[in-house]
Amino acid sequence: MYNIFVSIGLLSGTLLFSSLSVVGKKEMKRPNIIFIMSDDHAVNAISAYGSSLIETPNIDRLAKQGMLFKNCFCTNSICSPSRASIMTGKYSHIHGVKTNYVQPGNEHVTYPELLKEAGYQTALVGKTHFGTGTNCIQSMDYYLIHYGVEYHNPKFLEKGKEIQNYEGYVTDIVTDKGIEWIKKCDKSKPFMLMLHHPAPHMPFQEKDELLEVYNNKNYPTPPSFDDPDKNKGDSPRPFNITMQGLLQFQERKESWGKYAWEAPDNLEGEALKKWVYQRYMRAYMACVQVIDENVGKLLDFLKKSGLDENTVVIYTSDQGFFLGEHGWFDKRFFYEESIHMPLIISYPGLKGDQRCEKMVLNVDLPETFLDIAGVSIPGDMQGKSLLPLLSNPKKNGWRDAMYYHYYENNKDSPLPVWRHYGIRTERYKLIRFYHENIDYWELFDLKKDQYERQNLYHSEKYKKQVELLKEQLINLRKFYNDTTDVEIKR
Ligand code: CA
Numbered sequence: 001m002y003n004i005f006v007s008i009g010l011l012s013g014t015l016l017f018s019s020l021s022v023v024g025k026k027e028m029k030r031p032n033i034i035f036i037m038s039d040d041h042a043v044n045a046i047s048a049y050g051s052s053l054i055e056t057p058n059i060d061r062l063a064k065q066g067m068l069f070k071n072c073f074c075t076n077s078i079c080s081p082s083r084a085s086i087m088t089g090k091y092s093h094i095h096g097v098k099t100n101y102v103q104p105g106n107e108h109v110t111y112p113e114l115l116k117e118a119g120y121q122t123a124l125v126g127k128t129h130f131g132t133g134t135n136c137i138q139s140m141d142y143y144l145i146h147y148g149v150e151y152h153n154p155k156f157l158e159k160g161k162e163i164q165n166y167e168g169y170v171t172d173i174v175t176d177k178g179i180e181w182i183k184k185c186d187k188s189k190p191f192m193l194m195l196h197h198p199a200p201h202m203p204f205q206e207k208d209e210l211l212e213v214y215n216n217k218n219y220p221t222p223p224s225f226d227d228p229d230k231n232k233g234d235s236p237r238p239f240n241i242t243m244q245g246l247l248q249f250q251e252r253k254e255s256w257g258k259y260a261w262e263a264p265d266n267l268e269g270e271a272l273k274k275w276v277y278q279r280y281m282r283a284y285m286a287c288v289q290v291i292d293e294n295v296g297k298l299l300d301f302l303k304k305s306g307l308d309e310n311t312v313v314i315y316t317s318d319q320g321f322f323l324g325e326h327g328w329f330d331k332r333f334f335y336e337e338s339i340h341m342p343l344i345i346s347y348p349g350l351k352g353d354q355r356c357e358k359m360v361l362n363v364d365l366p367e368t369f370l371d372i373a374g375v376s377i378p379g380d381m382q383g384k385s386l387l388p389l390l391s392n393p394k395k396n397g398w399r400d401a402m403y404y405h406y407y408e409n410n411k412d413s414p415l416p417v418w419r420h421y422g423i424r425t426e427r428y429k430l431i432r433f434y435h436e437n438i439d440y441w442e443l444f445d446l447k448k449d450q451y452e453r454q455n456l457y458h459s460e461k462y463k464k465q466v467e468l469l470k471e472q473l474i475n476l477r478k479f480y481n482d483t484t485d486v487e488i489k490r
Helices: 009-023 057-064 079-088 111-117 170-184 208-215 228-232 243-251 254-259 269-305 362-372 387-391 460-479
Strands: 032-038 067-073 121-126 142-147 155-158 163-165 191-196 311-317 343-346 354-361 401-406 420-425 428-435 438-445
Touching: 032 269, 032 362, 057 269, 057 311, 057 343, 067 387, 079 111, 079 362, 111 121, 111 191, 111 362, 121 170, 142 170, 170 191, 170 269, 208 269, 243 269, 269 311, 311 362, 354 362, 354 387, 354 401, 362 387, 401 460, 420 460, 428 460, 438 460
Parallel strands: 032 191, 032 311, 067 354, 121 142, 121 191
Antiparallel strands: 067 343, 142 155, 155 163, 311 343, 401 420, 420 428, 428 438
């Protein structure tokens, strides 16, 4: 059975904050918080998570000085909904941003507003995915928001100014401007800096000096790259998130110049699919390398300035990403690579190089930030502060199941996927796709089948398990107050 404990917020946070402080070299004042969030960065592109595809020495360095969460998941794996969940601590059906086509309003309080009220200096540099119109963004002391998709000489909207181009590469600019803001902060008060990199999101534009470096790299394909079941088997799922689909995305952007992808004319079928995969991985990994270098630049700055002694640094991404698994790119699905977010928290005074296996969620982040700052957590937030795990990564009574719900299937979506929801426990995942007349279920045994290639839903052997999971799923939907398409046939 699953266990969900409503966060007791300030009480536990303050106590744990105190206990963490005691662990430190000296009593901490309210810590500064730097929240680095990249866009679509898969754990399979981080060496601290065991990836052999790329070395990320600086993100690994952050993990060595803090705690790496091995099982952090997104509750609706797509940009705007996840970012709205991270701001509000609520599921999509509560905050209302169910798809990328919905703008958030001001009905739900966000953690930056609460931190600001509590005396924190606040800034967001990078990507919001929903502009600057909300109270959340307007409340900030400073913002510099990436405008459009360009990586080179990108446009930014800066607080109090017109949209303008900034010379350079987007990931470098975001870090430099963030550091610049920190330097100007009033040092008698704590700050919260959101460094939200637009990379490595499509269009995956490389830094010029890396084009040639990565052009010579070759990447092994993942075991499920040629998975027939998910690409053309009996599964009634739509999918244009294939390698060929990715190529079409790239080809239609004529203005991308030397960053555009041009497949050789003579390639087709499997050969073309493999070519696109290599091109994709080279571009994606080149973007990740620059993020990693910028994490290093930031950590060096904190060390040199002495701010490292009182600054919590968090690294995450707004969701996971397929790197060729099932032959796919993108996210959206409730499958592992899509929902799996990196999450590393470096907390001064905390023992370094720790791993936490507990299941944590994107909706847990705002409560964690508020808890770190000693700010009262609103009772209607739906996550849990992670501070208790920072002092005890094996804490008893943590959640052992998560709820997921994906919605974006409107005709305007570039990559529509049937709506679905489901439950993931430590071992099993039950998914229900529902769309118009479709009612299609999947069950995976993650212990035996980590790539989710064998649907066991109709297996006699798992009948009892399906029943149990459906019961848990109904309870989770009640717990989170999700009343959309509520009927589950038993
Ligand atoms: Ca994203």
